[in-house]
Amino acid sequence: MDKIIRWGILGAGKIANKFASDLKHVTDAELVAIASRDQAKSKAFASQHGVRLIFNDYESLASSPEVDVIYVATPHGFHRDHVMVCLQHKKAVLCEKAFALNSKQLSEMIAFARKQNVFLMEAFWTKFIPQYVAVMKIIQSGEIGEIKMIQADFGFKAPEPKAQRLYDPALGGGSLLDIGIYPVFLALSVLGKPTEIQAMMTPYDTGVDEQCAMTLKFSNGALAVLSSTFAADTPVEAVISGTEGRIYMRDRFHNPVGSIELVKDKESGKIVDVRREGGFGYQFEARHVGDCLRIGLTESPVMRFQDSILLMETLDRIREACGIKYKVDVG
Numbered sequence: 001m002d003k004i005i006r007w008g009i010l011g012a013g014k015i016a017n018k019f020a021s022d023l024k025h026v027t028d029a030e031l032v033a034i035a036s037r038d039q040a041k042s043k044a045f046a047s048q049h050g051v052r053l054i055f056n057d058y059e060s061l062a063s064s065p066e067v068d069v070i071y072v073a074t075p076h077g078f079h080r081d082h083v084m085v086c087l088q089h090k091k092a093v094l095c096e097k098a099f100a101l102n103s104k105q106l107s108e109m110i111a112f113a114r115k116q117n118v119f120l121m122e123a124f125w126t127k128f129i130p131q132y133v134a135v136m137k138i139i140q141s142g143e144i145g146e147i148k149m150i151q152a153d154f155g156f157k158a159p160e161p162k163a164q165r166l167y168d169p170a171l172g173g174g175s176l177l178d179i180g181i182y183p184v185f186l187a188l189s190v191l192g193k194p195t196e197i198q199a200m201m202t203p204y205d206t207g208v209d210e211q212c213a214m215t216l217k218f219s220n221g222a223l224a225v226l227s228s229t230f231a232a233d234t235p236v237e238a239v240i241s242g243t244e245g246r247i248y249m250r251d252r253f254h255n256p257v258g259s260i261e262l263v264k265d266k267e268s269g270k271i272v273d274v275r276r277e278g279g280f281g282y283q284f285e286a287r288h289v290g291d292c293l294r295i296g297l298t299e300s301p302v303m304r305f306q307d308s309i310l311l312m313e314t315l316d317r318i319r320e321a322c323g324i325k326y327k328v329d330v331g
């Protein structure tokens, strides 16, 4: 049997619960620790997921010799600080998206991971799901020709009462970093670095972007038309159109529940078969992290630092284009 990777989770919120539940679908992984600032929450989490170590501050988790890797599941306004605490204790880290608030924070995190010689990866789960892998394979095969246009949206009507994490600028609130990041990631994955960016946003009362619409242009003339919103339910779909056909990613394009349809010019569309398994879909990235750690990697060969840097720099450029600012941008 391969070495069991011992996971700890930092922050016991919504995504932490989903990730914990998906770790049960990963062989050779064990969730051993939870850290929450709230004792009642950490106890409930531990009993729900069968976790044996409970910490009521994040640093105690980071310094535990019984943990190999920490999943950072706090709001993105704190990712930099919480990742640094883990790296300080030479603990491998899988950190939720958005990786940081801006490129300056991200470069500090990457530089420190390199200095400490410790594994660090952005938890961009979409990159590891069967749908995304299948779509990239079709594109790379040339089956739909040269990609010219991508349309993708991610929107939901935020329920009342409004979640603080989504609207508080101090927590990194705003639709772009929370969900707009998915359409942006898809466009960059297919078309690379944009040469031009235009964007508009609608602010919420707190100043964060409640909605964001963006157009990205690429060196071959291709365009991506992307959007995010907390104000309305949108289809959460993507269409990738090439000179010889197109791919529809439907019913949540970023997620393993979604379906893919391939339509080639002059042919009727066909649904592409993808592997399905139980869980929410976070097990795919968790397996990859385990594989990386077992062979001593400090950077993922799939979700590389350069992928996260391009994503963060593009988000910075979009924010600059439409006036989305965080306090840390000026500090």
Ligand SMILES: NC(=O)c1ccc[n+]([C@@H]2O[C@H](COP(=O)([O-])OP(=O)(O)OC[C@H]3O[C@@H](n4cnc5c(N)ncnc54)[C@H](OP(=O)(O)O)[C@@H]3O)[C@@H](O)[C@H]2O)c1
Residues within 6 Å of the ligand: 010, 011, 012, 013, 014, 015, 016, 035, 036, 037, 038, 041, 073, 074, 075, 076, 078, 096, 097, 098, 123, 125, 165, 171, 177, 178
């Ligand atoms: N990959 C995905 O599909 C996905 C989906 C949803 C969210 N996310 C990402 O995951 C991260 C967390 O999102 P979430 O929806 O799980 O948020 P959440 O339910 O609000 O949980 C965040 C947790 O962060 C901790 N925290 C530490 N300092 C905090 C502070 N000052 N204010 C609020 N919380 C604080 C809290 O844990 P304790 O109180 O236990 O210490 C809290 O439970 C975000 O970066 C988000 O973008 C990813």
